[in-house]
Amino acid sequence: MNNNNYNELHDASHSFEAVIGLEVHSQLLTKTKMFCSCQNIFGKEPNSMVCPVCLGLPGALPVINFEGVRLAVKAALALNININKKSLFARKNYFYPDLPKGYQISQYLDPVSSNGYLNIETDGVEKRIRINRLHIEEDAGKLIHIGSESYVDLNRAGTPLVEIVSEPDMSSAKEAVSYLKELRDILVYQGISDGNMEEGSFRCDANVSVRRKGDEKLGTRAEIKNVNSFKFVEKAIDYEIGRQIDLILSGGNIIQETRLYDSKENVTRSMRGKEEAHDYRYFEEPDLPPLILDEEFIEKVKNSISELPQSKRKRYADEYALTSYDCEVLTQDKNIAYYFEDLIKVNAVNNKGKVEIKKIANWVINDLLFALKGIENQPALKKGNMPEQEDFFNLILEVETGNINKNTGKIVLTEMLLTGKKPADIIKEKNLAQVSDEKGLEGIIKQIFDENSKELTDLISGKDKLFGFFVGEVMKKTKGKANPKKVNEILKNFIEEKKN
Amino acid sequence: MDKMENIIDINHVMKLAKLDLNKDDSEHFSKELNKILEYINMLKEADVSQINSVLDELDYDNLVSGITLKTDFYKDCRLDECASDDSFSFNIVKNDAPNFETSGETSEYGFFVVPQVIE
Amino acid sequence: MDLSNLTIHQINDLLKCREVKSVDITDSYIKRIKEIDPIISAYLYNDFEEALSNAEDADKIIQKNSDFPYLTGVPLSIKDIFLIKGKRTTCASKILDNFISPYDATVIKRLKKNNYVFIGKTNMDEFAMGSSTENSAYKITKNPYDLNRVPGGSSGGSAASVSADLCAGSFGTDTGGSIRQPASLCGVVGLKPTYGLISRYGIIAFSSSLDQAGVIANDVLDAAIMLKAAVGFDEKDQTTRKLEIKNYPEIVKKADKLTMKGLKVGIPVEFFSEGLDPKIYLKIMEIKDLLKGLGASIVDISLPDTKYSVAAYYVIATSEASSNLERYDGIRFGSRFNEDKNLQSLDELYKKSRELGFGKEVKRRIILGTFALSAGYYDAYYKKASLVRKLIIKNYKDSFNNVDIILGPTSPTPAFLIGEKMSDPLSMYLSDIYTISINLAYLPALSLPIGAVENPTKKGGVLPVGLQLISPWATEERLLSVAKVIEDEVKFREKYTPVM
């Protein structure tokens, strides 16, 4: 070889870069399947949600579910992908037991949308990932392998999917995960998909290759399938990058193949035996007319798109001066974001007092979300599970105005979540209002001084640590209802007096 | 001429089509099909240059019926409503299936069974 | 009175004035089938019990109402390509040998609404692939005019059943001439409507963009009656059209030879070229002169690109078929050929089922179609054929700017001998040379018996000759009216009956 040999080996892996493209399949939240009127529902008895069309019976014909088209267009618009006013369905032909017709109805040469992008942020760095296309297709059924046989369940066959294909614009596993998260957030936010990776309604295949930095030409890529969580996507890609670099450095050749990720061993493995030449013999689906969309329709769909998480985050940071962590947490679930925004509205219109928005954010992030998690058998976060916005705001006010202290606030919140009662009623019922009355507090403190004269002497003589001890004693006596601010004030005054 | 280039690679095609013919049959088929292909190759002479340039204008509806494909055609698509085909009987499918196993004793439903899919 | 030698409208007249019952009519067809069909083999199977029960139901309706649909109580045969719930449907293939339809085709649903009498399923070429009905996996149907000759195909059983008075009318399908050519060879009326006029739902697909259901009838009025019962938009077939449903029977009844005056009749030079039997040529010329005599103007036209139609057809039809027939995999329905289930791999299951289930012609076409779609050949074959199809469409469109109707032969020869073309698939394909371009152009066409020629192999015997009429998109009423005028002049039914 040449003189560069040494250097190359010395810093070998740093002289490579990874090139990653993702193919995402996401189920659409329609009531019925894409081409028949069977229910689009998960977890029913095998083959109970089927009809001649999705069973692929002789003579059956597909009919387009327009809600599937609408959701696909909505997804494309939300992802800045250009809508094609005329698109065509195509057949992708191959034999597999979960594919009853022997072909999948998909889109090929003329997809419903193409050429878009998604901006992602990874470790504070922004990047634009180009999207090649988003098209509509139908899902296959499910196979269960038992012994020497496979069992075919076609309930999922024919359910609507969008396939979203990125350009190979990502160069690390972290970027790939940022892209996936951003993509999923958007689809879930817009009510297009439930984004559930474990149940397979949001699936990802990663095309990974490596090349020497500065090379124009792409390396041979491997396609990794079967990754069902963000964590595993990151691990699988990292493993694959390492494997490819090692292979090249040891003089081997990358072959184009499909690899499966094994999460137990954290490796990717070649899918042997399925290497038959893939020749899908795509052609236009003769059973369906071209899909023609007009400006008016596209405009209507556009107007139905709500603010995207990305833009919410930016707005929260700009308008409310929230930290990027706060913005992240508040926008990760659209129900939380909307809840937070509702609280801000209540704050603006109520006349009992205003609360700093940062404080409202803290209440949602630190208290509400925490309390929700703490409740046993708590179903997923849903609108119905959260307290009325008015009530929650009133609770915040109770604490901010000092009627109850923060700890009591947390207790009241849990009670609200469990019973749905209003905070004022809970405070009254359980007699939780703070003791802020100065005379009363002074009396209690004096009593404590009498009972702990030694500690008092020490404190006066400079053992400042004992201040906390007295606060604690007051709280004990008042069963936590004392207003800590007041207790502090009074204690300080007394000590000052005594010192003098 | 370029006749040779279009000779059907019958083994490759049979693989794609999941057909398995014995050697004699496949040789016989090959001969027949190549003769048919020779005839079909007349398509090469067809001048479709004008079709290519006015493809849109020649779209099926417009061309055949004189009707322009309605842009609001999607109103003819299916609404997202569950409906069952009143004439469809899964019981007939189940009784007819070459290998079907019900999912439980009382269940009407179950699985179609095939030899293990090799992964 | 022989009740099995009647037209549908004659039966309707008799039922209306309650002279006979549907049960009587059905009974006489059953007797005739038992007597004659062993010779003809038009039927794959009959269901006489069902027929009589349908007839009883119809009689009840007739008794209650004076106003009932034309087809009420009328025994009709159905090509074994239509699904009828609970009935065996084989498409004349071994792969569907034990297949019981779990649902009704839309056409069948409509016929049931009309209270028709189902008398049996007729023989056909396997999966409608053929022009002689010799490709049936079960039996060879004979031409009622000469038992040594084919009835044509693929709806040969339907044409023979009408011609031999084994039913009052029959529903068939036409992908490249499969209704018109057998109608022509058997001396009956065959109508292939505009693509999209009759739902394809529940009809086993051969080539989705070419298949169209149609009718085979004793006369033109019967054809109009049957057409009206079947047409109309179907929400289960997105290639059907929302068109105004015309009252075809009433239009036919009003057909008047005076209206031939000024009718512009196109004679395409390409339909009278080499390969056309000179005796048939002369018969067609007689009709040309007849129309001229009635005041029609005859216009010589050219459809220059129809010379490609057989080639384009065989690429498009086989390509679509190769895909449509992928669902016959031995998994969900039909025949699975596995003697030793446990030793079989999935691949073997597919291959065995398809190897033993499909007949020769079907395999031939699957291979041709798979090839035409395969990587590297798609552009040269499928795509090119689709473009040529547009040329042919344009030929017809341009012609119809100058003429109202086009006239020519249906078949280049009269019925040929059984076995004559079986060893030469190409010559068999060319027997559809005049019918194929109409399917490619989505147009309606009708074959009308206009006379007969001497049978060279049967002393004193004759063979029917069919005239083909072609009209613009969705103008079936024009076809039917002109056909009715010609029919009244040539009086075929009065002159010829099959001699068995």
Ligand SMILES: [Mg+2]
């Ligand atoms: Mg896909």
Ligand SMILES: [Zn+2]
């Ligand atoms: Zn379905």
